[in-house]
Amino acid sequence: MNKYLTGAVPVALIAAVPLMAALVVAPVTSPAAGEELAITQCDQGGAQVQPTGAWRVPTSQRYVITSGFGPRPSPGGIGSTYHEGVDIAMLPDPGSVLAAAAGKVKVAGPYGGLGNAVVLDNGGGISTTYGHMAKLDPAMHVGATVTIGQHLGLEGSTGNSTGNHLHFGVAINNKYINPIPFMQQHKAPLNGQAVAPSPPRHTGPPAPPTPPGGEGGIGFPLPLPGKDRRQSLNTPPIVIPSAIKGFYVKAANRYKLPWTLLAGIGMEETAHGMDLGVSSAGARGVMQFMPATWSVYGVDGDGDGIADINDNADSIMTAANYLTKLGVTSGPAGVKKAIFGYNHADWYVNDVLYYAHAYGGGTVLGDPTDCGSGGDGNPDLPPISDKRIKKVLGWAKDHLGDGYVMGANGPNTWDCSSFAMAAYAQVGITMPRTASAQRDWLAAGNGFKVPADKAKPGDLIFFDSYLGPNKIGHVEMVFNPAGHQAIGARNPKDGVTLSDYGYDITHKHLFEIWRVGQVSDHPSKTGQTTTTN
Structure with missing residues (x-):
């Protein structure tokens, strides 16, 4: 862990600022302040990146379904003529295979005609199958616990296959069913669109980091080469x-x-x-x-x-x-x-x-759905309401003293980005899972950068840490800007704490403060929200 994440500011100095005083936000008087806009999603090849629930499609990329469920001609003269799943081809190139729901690993390795495969027991008699992968994630072994969206492996063409694709199957009580209506019923339609990381879970044990040391356990394999080589x-x-x-x-x-x-x-x-x-x-x-x-x-x-x-x-x-x-x-x-x-x-x-x-x-070590560093945000966004900021910071204050574990998603143990993500989820805003991707999500149009001396409660603070000097690796929230006071999951030693970001302003290679706009995953029908203080 980076030496600058040791929370060296004396607790006595931090505690001198009354907690509730820091939650006082200047009244919003403009009629436009109540306007609530829908979240701007990252543009990934023209597809809208959608937030997810308890189920998700097994990739974060755009994709096409190349073969459906049920009877079919044997592709290339190999394999079964009754297809017990659907074939998903990721675009523009093979990518990561992700868990469609939480579960436990039943199979991890060679699996007949499916080649390198993972089978998950998702509970309630439901299991999901992921076949033909080029290689499996090192964390995949029988008995391992898997969270929704966790990396399972890399799309490939092992086993009885004629080209790169993912075989995705769903079974209930060991009988395979058509995944398309099943996923539609579970609000994760297989419609070819890219899908953002799932929000952090608020129940159950924290997820172990995968790969080791990666923020939020999020990483992705090096993409495979294309055909045009010299x-x-x-x-x-x-x-x-x-x-x-x-x-x-x-x-x-x-x-x-x-x-x-x-x-x-x-x-x-x-x-x-x-x-x-x-x-x-x-x-x-x-x-x-x-x-x-x-x-x-x-x-x-x-x-x-x-x-x-x-x-x-x-x-x-x-x-x-x-x-x-x-x-x-x-x-x-x-x-x-x-x-x-x-x-x-x-x-x-x-x-x-x-x-x-x-x-x-x-x-x-990165977020496969990161928007990329381009964009300056949208300074014309209406300001986020006092009521929503108080709810975000009130939730954060209630979790002071929680633990820090890299890759944890709650309910009482977090890393820096899952804590910020969970705080803003309290007001219906879903942001990406890692600190770097959160900053890029804001730059894509969901917020705007502000000078350090103009910071307000609820603003997000980003700086470099364990990912190296050129990459945002840590995030906290402004709690009391007058005293440079921040709140967040800081490091394993301090857990969720209040800290002084004044040192970071001058000592970090990268240091930025961004403000979330008045956005929501589900804006009101009237476009207005209450802004009571």
Whole structure:
């Protein structure tokens, strides 16, 4: 855990501000203040990202159903002619398979014609099946407890399959039924739309983090390469020199990336330093940076105080810095966009991903439904009402003293982002699960950035922490701006506490305060809400 998340401000100083005094919000007098707008969803390929309930579709991406339930011709001459589920093909590329509901793992591994599969016992005689996956999440083992939306594996084509897709089945008392009407009845229609992370559960034990150390347990595997490749078609990956691999691992640990992604770029660019010639365009070093790019992003990777474009440690550390600046942790699309930013060619992206998977692939610590860092928010949103702010902060105050566990979703143990998410859920606002995705959700049009000296109670405070210097990794809520007082799930030592964010303003690499607009998942029919104080 980052040393700046240790809550070093003396509790006595924090407690000097009366709790209820901090809940006093300036009266809202404008008639427009009561206007309530619907949440702006992230645009993921033109699909609206919808909030979820107790059930969800088993992917966060857009998708198409390529084969329905029941009798059918045997595809490609293989497999059953009676289909005990539906086939889902994710768009634009294979992606993560997610649990459609909470349950316990009954099967995890090879499962006949379904190849790599997971079967969940969802309770009440209901079970769900997820087949043909390329690989399973390491956390999948028989008896494991799974929460709704948890990562199960990566869409693939194992077993009796003719192409990448997910076989999704639903059974009641061991009899398979058509998943389409079942999911419709459970308010999770299989309509091809992308679906946002599920809100935190308020009952049951906290979910363990998956992958270990990931905020909210949210991560996603490196996306698979597409078909358009060049160098990797004829040049297989070579053994990585031990010193170079050490630099890959060191940079990956600092910027929280799979080291294999850096290895993929290193293999594509110079075969891990085997060819260190200056390119025809003037790119230099093991990771081939142009001097102009280096002047902006170059960092010291070996601690000698100099960022040298020709130094292997510096070059590899700079590649990690550059990729995170380009948004590599913003979902599978963010990975591809970042690699494309490194070299503007689709074949280059696919080559790098091919090599990365050849070296073992890996998990990116990020939110697969992150909107990405673009957008300035919407400063024209009507202000959130006093009544709603008081409810948000009143709920938060009632949970002072709760515990902190990375990946926990309540009811009395949280991490930073699940706590903020749950607080705003009290007033009907569903935001994404991780701190970075919450900030990007606001930037997409659900709020706007405010200067630190203009902060108001209920504003969200974001700064970098364990995810590295280029990524928002922590969130709290402004409680009393006059004293720089925040409330949130701060760290394992302090749990849910009041703290002073004045230190963070000047000491964090990233520090931002954003205000949620007067938005709701379910706006009133009249477009007005009560704004009593």
